[in-house]
Each structure stands twice: as C-alpha cells, then as structure tokens.
Amino acid sequence: MTRGFSVSLKRYKLRYIALTVLIIAAIFVKEILIDIVYIEKQYEKNRIITPWGEKIKSGNLSVDYTIEQALLDVERLGLNTVNVPVRIDIPSLTANGAVINEESKKKAIQLIKKLRFRGINIILEPYPYIKNGELYETQLNPSNKNEWFTNWEQEVLAPLIREIAKPYKVYALCIGSNFDQFEQEYKAWAGIADFVRSAYPGRITYKTNWWYTAEWDTQKNGLYDTYTAKLNNPVLEKVDFISVAAYFELTDQETNTVKNLVSSIYSTQIFQRHQNVYDELKKLSTQWNKPVFFGELGFPKRNMAAVHPWDPEPSKIVNGQEQANGFQAYKEVFEKESWILGFSVFAIGKDDEFKNYYPSDQSISVINSWYR
Secondary structure: OHHHHHHHHHHHHHHHHHHHHHHHHHHHHHHHHHHHHHHHHHHHHHOEEEOOEEEEEEEEEOOOOOHHHHHHHHHHHOOOEEEEEEEEEEOOOOOOOOEEOHHHHHHHHHHHHHHHHOOOEEEEEEEEEEOOOOEOHHHOOOOOHHHHHHHHHHHHHHHHHHHHHOOOOOOEEEEEEOOHHHOOOHHHHHHHHHHHHHHOOOEEEEEEEOOOOOOOOOOOOOHHHHHHHHHOOHHHHOOOEEEEEOOOOOOOOOOOOHHHHHHHHHOOOHHHOOOOHHHHHHHHHHHHOOOEEEEEEOOOOEOOOOOOOOOOOOOOOEOHHHHHHHHHHHHHHHOOOOOEEEEEEEEEOOOOOOOOOOOOHHHHHHHHHOOO
C-alpha cells in the first residue's frame, strides 16, 4: 500500500506541475495577445489619414538621444513615427568596413519596444558615424567599393534585419543615407535593395541628399548633373518611397517672412539660381511613381537658417522664429500634396546648447499643427 500511495502521490505532483505550467503558459499567451491588441489599437489611434492619403509625421533622433526625451518629443510634436538610428562606426572617409555599435543597437531596441507599445511606427536607419562623428557621410568614398558593399550588406543590414527590423516589425528600413560620393554605383545599390527585399517583408527606402540647380546653367550640365543622376537613379524603382534630406538653400537673407520662403521653394533666391524645388521633387516622384518623403527636414535655430539649412550654425544669432518660418513654409507648400508621404523633423531626442536643430517653441507649435 505504501508503494502504491507513493506512486499516486508522484502522479498527482506531476499532474499538478503540468497544470501549473499550462496555467502559466496560458497567462503568458494571454498577456502577449493583450499586448498585440493594444499595440494595434494604439497604431489605429495614431494613424494620420488626410484627404490626400495616409501620412508619416516623424522625427529623426540625434545619435546621442535619450529614451526619456524621445518619448516626450513624440507627445509634444504629435508624431506617429520615429526615425530611430543605429550608430554604424566607420573609421575614415575611405574605409571599406563598417561596424554596428552594440550600445547604440541595445538602446534602439529598448526605445523601439516602448514606441511599438504606444503604437508608434519605426523607420530604422543605419546611421554612418565616421571617425566618432567628426566627418560627414556625404564625403564618404570607400577605396574599394565592392568590399564596402559586401560589408554593408552582410555586416550592417543583415544583422539589423535579423535582430531589429523583423522581430520588432519596423515600418521601414532605410538602406542608405546621403552617400553622395558613390550614390551612382547603381548596380551595387540595386543589389543591396534586392537583398533587403528578399530578407525583410516591410517597406524599404533610400535617403538621397539635397541638390541645387540654377536657371543660368543654360547648358544643363554642371549643377544639373547631380539632379539628373538622382532623377535617373534606377535604385529608386526598387524602394517603396523616396526619402530626401531636404536642406535646400532658399534665400540669401538673414531673416525671412513665411511668404518669402514659400516663394523661394518655387524659385530660390540665393545666387539667383531660381531653382524650383517643388517642381524638381514632383518630377522625382513622377519619374518612378513613388511618393517622396522628407527623410530629414530641419533648420537651425539661427539667423540665415534658410540660407544654409545644412549648417548647424550659419549665424551666431539665435532665432527660433526663423526656424519656425522654415517649417511653416514647407507646411504651406507640401501639406496637401498627395505625392508627398510626409516628413521627419531633424532632430529630436536630445535638447542642450549644442543642439541647434532641436525645434524651438515656435517650431513645435507649427510641427504639432501639421496634418492635425
């Protein structure tokens, strides 16, 4: 009897353990399902639908962002998307190799989890960080392009897709940003786009840098070469939308009214170029039948913000209103265009005396009202 009782007791314990495991598993699955439903509801709440289609209202994070400030900025600016950078360390302007910064990747995952729970979409960007941030990606020119593209595909994009983009279902992956010096390596970039498309089910984009043309360039060469190359870049056929870092030089004045800036988007005043930024962007969209997204839209909080928007300190004179006027001008020209997918404010996530692009109070008011 004692042996039989012992066997029965063991069976009872095993059943109890099994039942406990099942209950815990059921609770765990229930919590996951609740989270999924919550995220879906939050996403629906945060979608921006206009008479001109669904729009992306995003912000680019500074590489040194803090999670707390990023979440605060999402609320203050009324964003439905965040451009999250993962720092990619590159030692020099001629380097053929790039390495994912592990701390940056970990921070990105932490933030993405919080953003997804709030229903905020993610654009994931491998952010070129050259010589500890001292140099710009627009000047990067690898000495061995084949080696560089192999490294970019296998050591940068593949791990980001595997470890972040797919498991956290990011909205879009940016396959490259502002690589002016070798953007015309069309075959290689097409290969990168094909690889990403085969490995990642979400949207993909490529971010091209701003350009300028001039009315007085009558031979349609020189200044026009850059724009023509962008207009005919076949990699744009392979992306879901075309991202543009929109630092177009508009005027030659230290301060501007919104009306003057709006006029300058249709005919730039600086050096009497009379570049029609609006028309050139629309042609880029029409050429490939893809929407254009302002992947970076920023102005420094300074006088001359519209002269050299790409320069974080074009003047020593702080002017938050001049920055806001730039955002307002773009809003008035592009907000109602169906071929414009939206914009991403450069830059949020960190606010100190060195962050000249961080939106002023006046700019926050303008950005918040965009696609309201």
